[in-house]
Amino acid sequence: MELVNAVSLILSVALPLGLGFLGSFAGDVGVSDWYKQLKKPPWTPPNWAFPVAWTILYIMMGVAAWHVWLHGGFEKQGIVLGVYLFQGDSCFNYQFICMDSLRK
DSSP: OOHHHHHHHHHHHHHHHHHHHHHHHHHTSSHHHHHHHSOOOTTOOOTTHHHHHHHHHHHHHHHHHHHHHHTTHHHHHHHHHHHHHHHTTTHHHHHHHHHHHHHO
């Protein structure tokens, strides 16, 4: 693997992981209290499973973005990569914050 490809892979994985880490701070504002009070089904995963699952998902998102980048970069895959970068990782956290504020 060339150095440029290795660096681009690292950056592609670091972006969603970093945004997920930052988003976890936004998601913790008041969410934990109301989430604990929700009536959840018995098959709800344990709390420790969520950060593990999200970390794996963010790594896979980064690797997928890297593959798209290798097959043309912004020149050939500009729309796809633009949408990926635009959506970032904040949608999930903002949904829960909005749901909590609508509940009040």
